[in-house]
Amino acid sequence: MTEVKGAQVVGRVGLIVRAVSADAKTGITTAEVARRTGITRPTTHRLLTSLAAEGFLDHDNRTARWYLGPELYLLGALAAERYDIADVARESVELLARETGESAFLSARRGDETVCLLREEGSFPVRSFVLYEGVRFPLGVASAGIAILAFLSDPEVDEYLTREPLADRWGEEHSADSLRRRIAETRALGYAVNPGLIVEGSWGMGAAVFDTHGKPAWALSLTGIESRFSARRRPELGRLLLEQAHRVTRRLHDLPG
Secondary structure: OOOOOHHHHHHHHHHHHHHHHHOOOOOEOHHHHHHHHOOOHHHHHHHHHHHHHOOOEEEEOOOOEEEEOHHHHHHHHHHHHHHOOHHHHHHHHHHHHHHHOOEEEEEEEEOOEEEEEEEEOOOOOOOOOOOOOOOEEEOOOHHHHHHHHHOOOHHHHHHHHHHOOOHHHHOHHHOHHHHHHHHHHHHHHOOEEEOOOOOOOEEEEEEEEEOOOOOEEEEEEEEEEHHHHOOOOHHHHHHHHHHHHHHHHHHHHHOOO
């Protein structure tokens, strides 16, 4: 087998760590990591083992599953001093859950994906569990990803939709034409609506949070069952999302540089 070197190794390690992080709570098998990343199983196993030796991953011998390791926790704690938005957004996420009764979230853009950073449960007893801390979706999938994608520039949107055939995995509702319609709707409303496109009956709404350069870098969102997102109620939910997204954006811009 030809040894993978240089930048290719870094790219593959990134794919593997992200695959493991997507199932941070339940763990993931070597075979599933290989399937998600498109890396051969022998190479996947070699890289997983190397990462575990350095403390970046943990392996449960009993279940044969991989988990994020202690070294990533330590590095993350250091990085949080610069990049952690959770403290800035937590109050808004809690307010959204309290005021609406739905599950509220903060997600961050990481390349072509969103990753859920924070979840707060609302009081309504029936909940959607599509989103949880650590789960990743491509941009344009789930309300947070739609909200972020919609407020990228037109050239960025065009390049992404050409490069990423989302319909192959996520269904025809995620074709380029369908996403362009959803992007136009999101730009008109200011917030995104996901009408049960990931799990039937599980709806979501999201609003983008912008960095100091005016780029959509995060999103606040709400999820719940379809009956809680009626046409009559959506404008009020959208107003609350936009209000809190603007608030978080302002707070980020006010932080010392």
